[in-house]
Amino acid sequence: MTETFDQMQQRALSDPEGFWAEAAEAIDWFKPADQVLAPEGAFPRRWFVGAETNTCHNALDRHVANGRGDQAAIIYDSPITGAKATYTYAEMLDQTARFAGVLAGLGVGKGDRVVIYMPMIPETAVAMLACARLGAIHSVVFGGFAANELAVRIDDSAAKVIVAASCGIEPGRVIPYKPLLDGAIDLASHKPNHCVIFQREQATADMQPGRDVDWADAMATAEPAPCTPVAATDPLYVLYTSGTTGEPKGVVRDNGGHMVALTWSMKHIYGMKPGETYWAASDVGWVVGHSYIVYAPLLYGCTTVLFEGKPVGTPDAGVFWRIIAEHDVKLLFTAPTAFRAIRRDDPEGKFLKQYDLSGLRGLFLAGERSDPATLEWAEAQLGVPVIDHWWQTETGWPICSNCMGYDLLEIKHGSPARPVAGYDIRVLDEGGNEVPAGEIGALVIKTPLPPGTFPTLWNAHDRYMSAYFNNFPGYYETADAGYIDEDGYIFVMARTDDIINVAGHRLSTGGMEEVLSAHKDVAECAVVGVADQLKGQTPVGFLVLSSGVNRPREEIQSECVAMVRNKIGPVAAFKSAIVVDRLPKTRSGKVLRGTMQKIADCQTFKMPATIDDPEILAEIEDALKLAGYAKA
Ligand code: COA
Ligand code: AMP
Numbered sequence: 001m002t003e004t005f006d007q008m009q010q011r012a013l014s015d016p017e018g019f020w021a022e023a024a025e026a027i028d029w030f031k032p033a034d035q036v037l038a039p040e041g042a043f044p045r046r047w048f049v050g051a052e053t054n055t056c057h058n059a060l061d062r063h064v065a066n067g068r069g070d071q072a073a074i075i076y077d078s079p080i081t082g083a084k085a086t087y088t089y090a091e092m093l094d095q096t097a098r099f100a101g102v103l104a105g106l107g108v109g110k111g112d113r114v115v116i117y118m119p120m121i122p123e124t125a126v127a128m129l130a131c132a133r134l135g136a137i138h139s140v141v142f143g144g145f146a147a148n149e150l151a152v153r154i155d156d157s158a159a160k161v162i163v164a165a166s167c168g169i170e171p172g173r174v175i176p177y178k179p180l181l182d183g184a185i186d187l188a189s190h191k192p193n194h195c196v197i198f199q200r201e202q203a204t205a206d207m208q209p210g211r212d213v214d215w216a217d218a219m220a221t222a223e224p225a226p227c228t229p230v231a232a233t234d235p236l237y238v239l240y241t242s243g244t245t246g247e248p249k250g251v252v253r254d255n256g257g258h259m260v261a262l263t264w265s266m267k268h269i270y271g272m273k274p275g276e277t278y279w280a281a282s283d284v285g286w287v288v289g290h291s292y293i294v295y296a297p298l299l300y301g302c303t304t305v306l307f308e309g310k311p312v313g314t315p316d317a318g319v320f321w322r323i324i325a326e327h328d329v330k331l332l333f334t335a336p337t338a339f340r341a342i343r344r345d346d347p348e349g350k351f352l353k354q355y356d357l358s359g360l361r362g363l364f365l366a367g368e369r370s371d372p373a374t375l376e377w378a379e380a381q382l383g384v385p386v387i388d389h390w391w392q393t394e395t396g397w398p399i400c401s402n403c404m405g406y407d408l409l410e411i412k413h414g415s416p417a418r419p420v421a422g423y424d425i426r427v428l429d430e431g432g433n434e435v436p437a438g439e440i441g442a443l444v445i446k447t448p449l450p451p452g453t454f455p456t457l458w459n460a461h462d463r464y465m466s467a468y469f470n471n472f473p474g475y476y477e478t479a480d481a482g483y484i485d486e487d488g489y490i491f492v493m494a495r496t497d498d499i500i501n502v503a504g505h506r507l508s509t510g511g512m513e514e515v516l517s518a519h520k521d522v523a524e525c526a527v528v529g530v531a532d533q534l535k536g537q538t539p540v541g542f543l544v545l546s547s548g549v550n551r552p553r554e555e556i557q558s559e560c561v562a563m564v565r566n567k568i569g570p571v572a573a574f575k576s577a578i579v580v581d582r583l584p585k586t587r588s589g590k591v592l593r594g595t596m597q598k599i600a601d602c603q604t605f606k607m608p609a610t611i612d613d614p615e616i617l618a619e620i621e622d623a624l625k626l627a628g629y630a631k632a
Contacts, residue, residue, distance in 0.1 A: 005406040005418070008268070012422040012450070019421065020047065020451055023264040024256075027299075028062050029053045030229045033256070037448065043469075047451040048232035048256035055236055055255050056100075056133035057227040059298035060093040068301055069093075071275060075327050076122045078308035079319050080169050081202065087122055092129070092298075095122075097224030100130040104225045106161050106194045106213065110135030113238070115159040115192070117141045117150060117181060119168035120308035123198050123215065124284050125294050127163045132236055132255075135228040139238045139250070142285025143168040143177065144505075144571030149248075150184035153240050156250055156459060158190045163215075165198045166205035171313050178205030232256020238458040239287055241393040242499055242508035243467065250458030251393050253290075258396060261452025262296035265397050269389070269420060270331050271361065271404025274301030277327050281307050281320065281334040286505070287393040288367065292333055296397075305329060311338040318351025325355040331404075332360065335367035335504030336388075339374050340534050349381040360384055362404050366391055367504030368536045369492060372413035390416035390492050392478065393506070394468070395453045399423045399445065399478075400490045415489040422450035427484055432472050437486045442496060444475035498593075500529030500537045502573050509539060509593075512574060515567045516541055521549045521556050526583055526591045527574075530600040530629060539564075540600060540629065541577040542620070553579040580623045586610040596620055600629045 003011070012019045017036040024036070034050030060073070069090035076085045087095070108114060114131050116138050118124035124140070131138040139157045141150050154162070162185075168175045178197065185191060197205050198215040207214065236255045240248040266272045280292035284306075297304035305327055311320055311334070320342065324332060346352070363378055363386045370388040378386045385408060389401035402409050402417040409417055419425045424446035427435050435441045447469070453476075457464040471477050479499065482492040495501075498510045509527040516525040524544040529537035543560060545553075557577040564574035584592040587610050598605040599621050607614060624630035 003406070005403055005409055008403075008406060008421060009419065013424055016422055016448070016450070020260060024048065024260045026263045027053065027256075027259050028058055029232075029256075033232065043465075044455055045448045046233045046257075046455060047254070048260070051232035051256050052229045053232055053256055053259070054133065054135070054227040054229060055259055055295070055299075056096060056129045058259055059129060059132070059295065060089060060096060061227060063089045063298075063301050064093050068275075071301075072277075072303040073298060074122050074125060074304055074306050075277070076306045076308070077323055077327070078120070079314040080171065080309045083308075085122065092126070094224070095126045095219075096129045096133060097226075098219055098222040099126050100133040100225035101222040102196065102213070102215075102218040103130055103136065103161060104134060105218075105222070106196070108134055108136045108161050110228050110230065111234070112136045112161075113139060113157040113159045115139050115141060115150075115154055115157060115162045117143065117162060117164040117177060118198070118284070119143050119165055119177075120283060120306055121165060121198070121200075122306060123165070125306065128237070128284070128290075128294055129298075133225060133227050135230040135234065137235045137237055139240065140285055140290065141240070142283060142571065143175065144285070144569050146566055146569040147180045147183035148187060148567045149569055150180065151187035152248065154184060154188040154192065155190045156240070156248075157238055159192050160194075162192045162195045163198075164195060166200050167203035169202055169308070171310060174202045176203045176205065182208070230255050233455070235458075237290065239290060239393060241287070242506050242511060249463065249467070250460065251287075251454045252456050252458050253396055253452070254455055257451030257453070258295070259299055261397050261450060262291055263299050264421065266296050266300035266302065268405035269398055269401050269403045270333075270364065272300060272302055272331060275303075276330045277303040277305065279305035279307065279323065279327070279329045279332050281305075281311070281332065281338060282367075282504075287396060288333070291396055303327075310341075312341045312345045316351060317342045317345035318354060321352050321355040321357060324357050324360050328359045330359055330361050331364065332362075333364040333366070336365050336370045336374050337368065337503045337535055339365070339378050340371075343374065343377050344534065352381055357382065362387060364389055364401075366398070366416075368501040370414075370416075375413050385411065387411070388416045390480075390490065394476075395449070397452050399425070400492075412485075412489050415485070415491050418488050418490065425484070425490060426475065427482065428472055428475070435483075438483055440481055440483045440493060442472065443478045443480045443482045443490070443492065444472050445478065446475055449476055500539060502529070502532075502537055502539065502571075503535040505571055507539070507568075507572055511568060512539055512541065512564055512572060515564050516543065516560050516577070519543075519556070519560055519563060521545050521551065522560070523547070524583055526593055526596065528593045528597040528600065530597060535573060538576070539572065539574050540624075540627075541574065542583060542596065542623075543577055543579045544581065544583055545579060576627060578623050578627050580620060582613075582616050582619070584616040584620060585612050587612050600624050602630055
């Protein structure tokens with residue numbers, strides 16, 4: 001008899017060790033685990049303790065050995081450059097083993113960190129897998145971040161080598177990466193020994209003799225390197241994500257638990273079969289890209305699509321449908337914002353009707369709350385299940401989802417359905433007490449968390465404990481607020497911290513405030529995320545100027561916009577800074593950001609009882625209206 005969704009969840013909660021030991025059979029281990037889950041004691045309890053394995057071996061070598069050598073591993077489709085290429089598993093293995101040889105020749109070994117600053121090209125996956133092959137720890141930095149953010153990551157990871165491309169390409173402009181990279185290395189206190197540069201024809205980079213190595217030259221003479229056995233609990237990568245300060249959190253992922261969880265998810269959550277084509281339209285710089293562009297599809301023997309383009313404008317709102325039809329994509333995973341963009345440009349789905357999408361079985365959405373209007377539009381257009389699922393960089397794979405590998409649960413718009421394998425979700429009030437069904441509170445997950453979730457933050461285990469586990473002992477604090485309905489469906493409503501979600505990208509308003517407060521004329525500032533029809537949210541900054549400043553406000557506002565772009569990067573989409581006379585505060589001095597956001601979004605709000613001076617709110621509303629916000 002086949003297992004149902006309910007039975008799966010029941011089994012994972014009542015017998016986690018049995019459940020995950022069975023899932024681990026899908027992975028090759030050089031040495032089996034002594035313990036599937038470590039006993040109570042050191043925190044967190046680790047998975048597959050004592051086991052030895054290698055992620056690259058499981059993603060490439062074993063598939064080639066098992067007869068998948070001629071199957072496409074990666075289909076690279078770049079409407080932005082017009083390039084298309086297919087790399088078989090055998091070709092990926094050859095490239096990866098040789099690039100691992102290049103890195104080894106530069107002194108990279110087990111446990112060393114390698115920063116990867118690359119766009120959406122196959123060489124990025126090669127570089128990631130080559131690190132995995134050597135047991136080195138990669139840290140991929142998204143191309144839309146500025147030099148300063150790159151410098152922070154170089155310093156925190158103390159990278160021995162940086163792998164970069166000469167440029168990224170955005171619609172209408174080429175972004176030379178090398179000046180950003182050189183700038184970041186100048187800013188960083190830690191200096192890498194070498195940079196390996198992949199030259200793209202759209203903008204070649206100047207090389208620094210002695211330090212910089214040309215990718216193609218090095219590959220021409222490289223000897224393939226074998227897979228280095230690593231402990232299941234050793235780190236595979238560090239991925240920095242926004243925290244509640246300007247200092248990003250280095251989320252650490254292990255090798256063993258990660259492979260087991262991702263492989264399980266491909267079959268059971270996404271309902272895929274090895275040999276089929278899976279497409280996550282995201283970026284390798286984000287967790288979705290790590291998990292579902294590179295690792296999960298390859299670990300499971302699927303073909304993955306690496307898409308260098310945008311949902312609209314490269315060249316039009318039909319590009320997603322062209323790719324699905326051309327590459328026989330069975331499952332698409334993207335952010336709701338991509339569908340909002342497509343719907344905006346092609347509300348009647350005219351492009352969609354030009355393609356044969358009969359192979360597509362489902363669409364999964366994540367990264368931000370899926371608004372029901374977009375979900376309904378996507379369902380009507382595609383005629384396949386549209387599944388909202390909830391997860392975070394910290395977990396690395398979905399926490400809640402409807403599962404295509406099981407009986408599909410009823411779809412409730414606005415909910416990512418129910419917890420999957422081993423996630424035991426509760427809703428707590430501020431005192432840590434469980435609240436009744438339907439009541440909003442902090443969404444938390446009872447520990448131990450399932451395999452694949454983060455065991456620590458890089459160089460910051462105390463922060464790991466204080467940010468995630470200390471507030472509610474025994475639980476992981478997701479920093480999302482929401483509720484569970486009477487059928488056990490989870491509704492994720494808002495963040496409880498300063499994180500906002502801009503086009504599915506996670507950004508810290510606190511980080512932006514740190515940049516703004518460094519402006520010489522700014523005495524005080526606040527950044528809030530206001531609703532945006534396309535991107536879900538966009539940041540708006542409020543500036544209070546130091547007394548005596550009498551330069552034109554517009555000048556200071558544009559300087560502030562430029563500062564955020566230069567310090568954090570264009571991805572912050574920070575386009576609006578508004579000078580106000582004062583910020584609304586409580587009597588104890590806390591800035592009422594939530595109230596400002598509600599005014600901007602024209603939402604009703606309760607006048608905070610502790611507000612210092614209620615009249616300020618009218619001034620804020622006027623300033624917002626002048627800037628084009630707060631208009632119902
Ligand atoms: N390198 C350099 N710059 C980048 C970049 C990169 N890799 N990615 C984005 N940027 C820049 C963009 O060029 C843009 O700059 P601009 O302000 O000069 O125009 C800015 O960062 C914001 O980019 P983006 O969020 O992509 O906005 P957009 O207006 O160009 O496009 C969408 C809007 C909705 C089409 C786009 O956000 C999108 O495709 N979203 C899907 C997001 C996604 O996949 N998220 C992953 C989570 S699953
Ligand atoms: P990231 O770590 O970048 O993946 O962002 C994680 C955050 O995105 C979560 O904490 C949520 O706030 C938000 N998020 C992701 N998926 C969903 C979803 N399906 N519904 C609502 N919010 C989501």
